[in-house]
Amino acid sequence: MASCFRARRQPAAPVPPPPPLIPYGSPYSEMEGAMENKRWDSLDSWSMLLDAGGGADQQASASVPAQREEWMADLSQLFVGNKFASGSNSRIYRGIYRQRAVAVKMVRLPESDEDRRRALEEQFNSEVSFLSRLRHPNVVQFVAACKRPPVYSIITEYMSQGTLRMYLHKKDPYSLSTETVLRLALDVARGMEYLHAQGVIHRDLKSHNLLLNDEMRVKVADFGTSCLESHSSRAGAGAGAGTGAGAGGGGSGEGRGTNMGTYRWMAPEMVRDKPCTRKVDVYSFGIVLWELTTCLVPFQGMTPVQAAYAACEKNARPPLSPTCPPALNNLIKMCWAANPARRPEFSYVVSVLENYDHCLREGLPLVTPPSPVSSFLNIFKLGSCISTTKLPSMPVHV
DSSP states (O other), X not given: XXXXXXXXXXXXXXXXXXXXXXXXXXXXOHHHHHHHHHHHTSHHHHHHHHHHOHHHHHHHHXXXXXGGGGGBOOGGGEEEEEEEEEOSSEEEEEEEETTEEEEXXXXXXXXXXXXXXXXXXXXXXXXXXXXXXXXXTTBOOEEEEEEETTEEEEEEEOOTTXXXXXXXXXXXXXXXXHHHHHHHHHHHHHHHHHHHXXXXXXXXXXXXXXXXXXXXXXXXXXXXXXXXXXXXXXXXXXXXXXXXXXXXXOOOOOOOOSSSSOXXXXXXXXXXXXXXXXXXXXXHHHHHHHHHHHOSOTTTTSOHHHHHHHHHHSOBOOOOOSSSOHHHHHHHHHHTOSSGGGSOOHHHHHHHHHHHHHHHHTTOXXXXXXXXXXXXXXXXXXXXXXXXXXXXXXXXXX
16 A cells, blocks of 8 residues: 655654544534544644555545546655644645655645535645646645545655745845845736636735745745636635645635635725736735835735725825835735726736836836836837836825
């Protein structure tokens, strides 16, 4: 039988069988619930279930369509190491798969909450479906996955430097250089441009779901709430909630409603549960770009619900950085415009950021970008960093 175990310095001791599970549908007292939570808090219990759940795994494998078998993990090639992040229903471990460093996200399906169980399973299937077909330098790379109820696992490349939020938390306010802001922002924008070109809407873009590798390059991660643009008519009320941990950085600790996404980064139309488009990701990118220019948490001093209310009902936005080049602040305001139609496409955002990067390298000043129109590219062909086109007036309260 295929096995999954953690590498140890001393000889591995025989793995004891997992504790008996509480039968589904049986009486579930508070004491039993507390005992189950304590059991799930143990590192060993998660790993042992992968090793000891052969029958469930075989049953799950038999139900998987043939076209999806290619992503199923060979557990005999997986070594699970230490836990480095966790969420309400998930744990993330370092690991080795086929002699490659990986992150192993294990999602535990609750036994006593059928609705939550179904939602988490749908999110797992969604994330595997998207990740397994995406290939881009700025999107976290999928390696394999496995279903061994009650634990489902997704294996991705290991991003050694953690999340962008963790990186910014260690910095002093307004301390990132413009060069660094542009480099990190371009990584995010290019990854998102690729996703939108594939028809994928992320719907939970935030600094917690942006991961950094050894070269300090950013990759977009955590596709549990993503959807195809052709299927996105509503923000997803009642469609489930996040697993609580990204592919390499752990849970954000931020409040979620029944909507997809996370309130501090969520577009107003998603908060209101109105029909949404890929422009919800552009709004979230505007918040992320603001984070890069300030190194602060958006809507600091507010609860997540207060932040959502302020953004929706008062059109409030975080205060712009006084040290950031005005051109970058103007781009931020374009991205988080209240009207989705006035937000630019990511192809435009990438072009603007690339032009800013070019100007910076040439020692030229950054200037206000033109409106996102087709003639914009002609300005770049002239090699000019100067725009004579003003931004359309855009009321943004900060």
